[in-house]
Amino acid sequence: MTQTAPTEIRAAVCTAFGQPLQIETLHLAPPRAGEVQVKLAACAICHSDITYADGHWGGPLPALYGHEAAGHVTAVGPGVSGVIPGDAVLVTLIRACGTCPSCATGRPVLCEGDGWHDSPVTRPDGTPVAAMMACGAFAEAVNVDRSQIVALPADMPMDAASLLACGVITGVGAAVNSARVRPGETVVVIGAGGVGLNAIQGARLAGAARVVAVDMLPEKLEDARSFGATDGILASDPAPWDRLREITPRGADAVLVSVGAVPVYATAGNYLAKGGRMVAVGMPHSGAEVPWDPGTIAAYGQQITGTKMGDIVLARDIPWMVDLWRQGRLQLDSLISGRFPLDRINEAIADTRTGRARRNVILF
Numbered sequence: 435m436t437q438t439a440p441t442e443i444r445a446a447v448c449t450a451f452g453q454p455l456q457i458e459t460l461h462l463a464p465p466r467a468g469e470v471q472v473k474l475a476a477c478a479i480c481h482s483d484i485t486y487a488d489g490h491w492g493g494p495l496p497a498l499y500g501h502e503a504a505g506h507v508t509a510v511g512p513g514v515s516g517v518i519p520g521d522a523v524l525v526t527l528i529r530a531c532g533t534c535p536s537c538a539t540g541r542p543v544l545c546e547g548d549g550w551h552d553s554p555v556t557r558p559d560g561t562p563v564a565a566m567m568a569c570g571a572f573a574e575a576v577n578v579d580r581s582q583i584v585a586l587p588a589d590m591p592m593d594a595a596s597l598l599a600c601g602v603i604t605g606v607g608a609a610v611n612s613a614r615v616r617p618g619e620t621v622v623v624i625g626a627g628g629v630g631l632n633a634i635q636g637a638r639l640a641g642a643a644r645v646v647a648v649d650m651l652p653e654k655l656e657d658a659r660s661f662g663a664t665d666g667i668l669a670s671d672p673a674p675w676d677r678l679r680e681i682t683p684r685g686a687d688a689v690l691v692s693v694g695a696v697p698v699y700a701t702a703g704n705y706l707a708k709g710g711r712m713v714a715v716g717m718p719h720s721g722a723e724v725p726w727d728p729g730t731i732a733a734y735g736q737q738i739t740g741t742k743m744g745d746i747v748l749a750r751d752i753p754w755m756v757d758l759w760r761q762g763r764l765q766l767d768s769l770i771s772g773r774f775p776l777d778r779i780n781e782a783i784a785d786t787r788t789g790r791a792r793r794n795v796i797l798f
Contacts, residue, residue: 445573451489465511475592498570605632607744617641625693638662
């Protein structure tokens with residue numbers, strides 16, 4: 435489908451770090467070669483969006499955040515195949531060239547190819563508005579690379595589907611792909627927020643014998659049990675890792691840190707068994723440093739690894755997650771804490787900041 439004129443869209447724009455987003459009417463250019471234009475139905479709010487909007491990761495202004503979305507294709511650029519207008523699709527930030535060493539070895543989330551050099555979004559006066567994370571999905575429509583979308587069942591609710599674009603795949607993928615949890619293992623998940631609950635789901639699906647949630651709030655530990663946690667430990671305990679030894683004396687085979695807090699990372703290794711592995715999921719502010727004892731890591735044969743987006747391969751992993759959702763084995767709908775129109779996005783962000791929301795979703 436050929437589109438020659440810009441599309442007028444409403445969007446929530448960050449004009450100053452740490453300030454409320456402003457609703458503006460913007461122009462979205464026609465999709466370029468290899469790109470797809472998607473009219474969004476839903477976009478979830480991720481803590482990464484808030485971190486960017488607060489200025490902790492830098493970046494240009496004015497800017498559009500949002501990267502956890504779903505909608506329907508409205509136009510395709512030259513050279514795009516396998517998708518047509520009207521298709522229901524997931525929209526992600528995973529832009530992959532398909533040919534670099536990372537893509538070629540099955541890790542498209544670490545693609546080394548070039549990203550966009552200019553934004554498809556402008557103000558009416560021509561001022562560019564940065565579409566951050568190659569998405570800019572706090573808007574009624576987006577242009578994304580063909581690699582950033584994956585087909586969805588036509589009857590799948592868009593609000594639930596949007597969660598698959600980041601929070602679900604990051605948590606489930608961290609357990610299944612990155613930590614490679616095996617049946618019978620003990621897994622500790624630190625942080626029972628949106629990503630942590632999905633890491634718990636992933637560990638359960640992978641066959642962990644024990645899935646231990648660690649969080650500051652008792653109500654979130656109860657919440658974690660409904661997603662598959664077998665045990666809960668309050669992080670406010672002076673030595674919560676000692677509580678783990680009461681559950682299983684040898685400690686955890688895998689520890690998934692789903693929060694971006696430096697003090698949590700500094701003590702996460704205390705939960706590990708000999709030969710255990712710690713997976714860094716949550717991202718602290720840029721420049722944060724954590725002290726570790728490399729002697730202990732070496733002597734106990736432990737591992738520390740990072741994961742981006744759960745090391746997901748979209749075409750491989752989204753279909754089986756959708757299938758598990760249909761079977762009732764992967765919870766999506768119950769992850770949604772609130773649904774908000776675009777005009778109330780700052781209210782949704784404020785609620786997300788409290789840490790009590792699983793996921794808030796903007797509906798267009």
